[in-house]
Amino acid sequence: MPSNVIVGLQWGDEGKGKITDLLSENSDYVVRYQGGNNSGHSIHIKNHHFILHLIPSGVIHPLIKCIIGPGVVVDPKSLIKELNKLESIGINTSQVFLAKRAHVTMPYHYLLDQYIEEYLGDKSIGTTRRGIGPTYEDKIGRIGIRILDFFNLKTFYKKLKQVLHYKNQIITKIYKRDPLSFKLIYEEYIEYYKVLSPRIIDSVYEIHNAFKKRKKIIFEGAQAMLLDINYGTYPYVTTSSTSTGSVCSGVGIPPNYLNNFIGVAKAYCTRVGHGPFPTEIQDTKIAHVLRKVGYEYGSTTNRARRCGWLDLLSLKYSCMINGINGLVITKLDVLSELDIIKVGVGYTINGKKLKNFPADLENVEEQNIESTYVEFTGWNHNISDISDYDNLPTNCKKYINFIEQYLNLNILLISVGTERNQNIIKNKSLFFKIFS
Ligand code: GDP
Ligand code: IMO
Ligand code: MG
Numbered sequence: 001m002p003s004n005v006i007v008g009l010q011w012g013d014e015g016k017g018k019i020t021d022l023l024s025e026n027s028d029y030v031v032r033y034q035g036g037n038n039s040g041h042s043i044h045i046k047n048h049h050f051i052l053h054l055i056p057s058g059v060i061h062p063l064i065k066c067i068i069g070p071g072v073v074v075d076p077k078s079l080i081k082e083l084n085k086l087e088s089i090g091i092n093t094s095q096v097f098l099a100k101r102a103h104v105t106m107p108y109h110y111l112l113d114q115y116i117e118e119y120l121g122d123k124s125i126g127t128t129r130r131g132i133g134p135t136y137e138d139k140i141g142r143i144g145i146r147i148l149d150f151f152n153l154k155t156f157y158k159k160l161k162q163v164l165h166y167k168n169q170i171i172t173k174i175y176k177r178d179p180l181s182f183k184l185i186y187e188e189y190i191e192y193y194k195v196l197s198p199r200i201i202d203s204v205y206e207i208h209n210a211f212k213k214r215k216k217i218i219f220e221g222a223q224a225m226l227l228d229i230n231y232g233t234y235p236y237v238t239t240s241s242t243s244t245g246s247v248c249s250g251v252g253i254p255p256n257y258l259n260n261f262i263g264v265a266k267a268y269c270t271r272v273g274h275g276p277f278p279t280e281i282q283d284t285k286i287a288h289v290l291r292k293v294g295y296e297y298g299s300t301t302n303r304a305r306r307c308g309w310l311d312l313l314s315l316k317y318s319c320m321i322n323g324i325n326g327l328v329i330t331k332l333d334v335l336s337e338l339d340i341i342k343v344g345v346g347y348t349i350n351g352k353k354l355k356n357f358p359a360d361l362e363n364v365e366e367q368n369i370e371s372t373y374v375e376f377t378g379w380n381h382n383i384s385d386i387s388d389y390d391n392l393p394t395n396c397k398k399y400i401n402f403i404e405q406y407l408n409l410n411i412l413l414i415s416v417g418t419e420r421n422q423n424i425i426k427n428k429s430l431f432f433k434i435f436s
Pocket of ligand 2: 008011012014040041126129130236237238272273299
């Protein structure tokens with residue numbers, strides 16, 4: 001039975017939540033493998049609008065097991081809030097499980113995220129301030145607290161005592177702020193553990209047993225390729241490895257268990273937070289249209305997203321690293337308002353054409369990196385009710401064909417609206433082979 005990975009190919013917010021919800025219909029499991037509550041995955045179904053931060057985007061389907069995997073970092077308070085919110089609107093969350101190996105985001109992680117950003121000043125990353133970087137730092141530094149540390153409260157007590165003593169030194173001596181109270185954190189987190197304990201599992205065996213039983217599994221990525229800690233636009237990235245390569249380490253399976261790699265990209269580009277964005281639209285009028293029509297505001301922080309043209313050089317790089325064999329293009333409907341649509345087809349540095357996506361994109365202005373474009377005439381037609389590819393306006397099909405030719409990849413699915421059913425299946429044979 002195929003196991004499919006769904007991954008973002010740009011700087012996040014490509015519509016992974018909508019696509020995962022849609023494609024998980026016939027699945028048995030949806031498993032998150034990295035990131036934390038820095039994610040915001042929006043799902044619209046009729047009059048309901050859900051924003052998921054930690055819970056996998058299969059949760060709207062009542063029978064799917066949703067696992068927050070070992071590679072995820074978990075703020076228990078945020079998770080409980082999300083569970084309660086879903087329950088309050090009638091979504092059954094009984095199939096949401098949490099890996100015992102997952103690391104826990106603690107109050108000092110939030111503070112340190114904020115303090116480091118303040119320290120960096122105009123070089124700050126523009127993080128979501130959810131403590132994600134500091135949580136992963138502690139994991140790699142081997143002083144993290146894992147969910148399983150709550151199983152024996154003496155262990156939790158000892159670990160928290162030691163790490164908080166260290167963190168309070170940093171908080172008071174380096175950042176000159178007040179220390180955090182051990183007692184308050186200890187008592188608060190024991191309460192969270194009590195609420196979450198029925199959901200805690202050994203996800204490694206659960207997932208391996210699911211493979212043995214030939215269950216259908218979707219591995220859901222958070223953030224996206226260009227925010228990847230290794231291959232993204234470092235240092236303006238998130239702190240996890242977001243690519244398909246990290247599914248195996250994030251959930252504890254071998255690479256040969258994975259079959260299909262579904263990449264999600266917007267028909268244009270957005271970025272929230274700081275960092276290079278070579279195809280960013282400087283014309284505020286056009287950026288304003290995209291932001292307004294596409295509702296480009298962060299699902300987690302509500303910050304206005306920076307808007308730009310589709311960047312095919314970076315998209316090709318993302319498809320290459322992630323081994324994409326099924327490409328999904330979202331938000332094509334948003335471009336319908338524009339008379340002229342540009343597509344970035346490469347970069348130049350000081351006028352010299354680059355062959356590949358550069359590893360050192362740290363400062364676009366200093367390096368004088370510019371994008372080159374191909375222009376398309378818009379289609380001036382509402383496409384959000386179209387479900388058959390042949391019915392798309394000719395100019396719209398020209399745009400899609402150009403993307404496919406540049407990437408040398410067939411598009412699997414095109415999303416033309418926020419609703420679950422607003423899609424065009426472009427490559428029907430591949431789609432039904434993977435998802436039926
Ligand atoms: P994610 O983080 O990748 O799951 O994406 P977000 O949910 O943060 O942001 C994507 C936004 O675009 C959400 O508000 C979605 O409802 C919306 N969206 C997804 N697909 C489409 C589409 O095809 N058309 C339009 N207009 N909106 C879409
Ligand atoms: P989803 O899953 C868009 C960005 C932040 C910042 C950088 C580092 O919804 O696509 P962090 O808090 O992770 O340390 O911030 O990464 N970022 C996202 N941008 N969508 C996301 O998630 C993001 N998660 C983090 O804005 O630039
Ligand atoms: Mg998002």
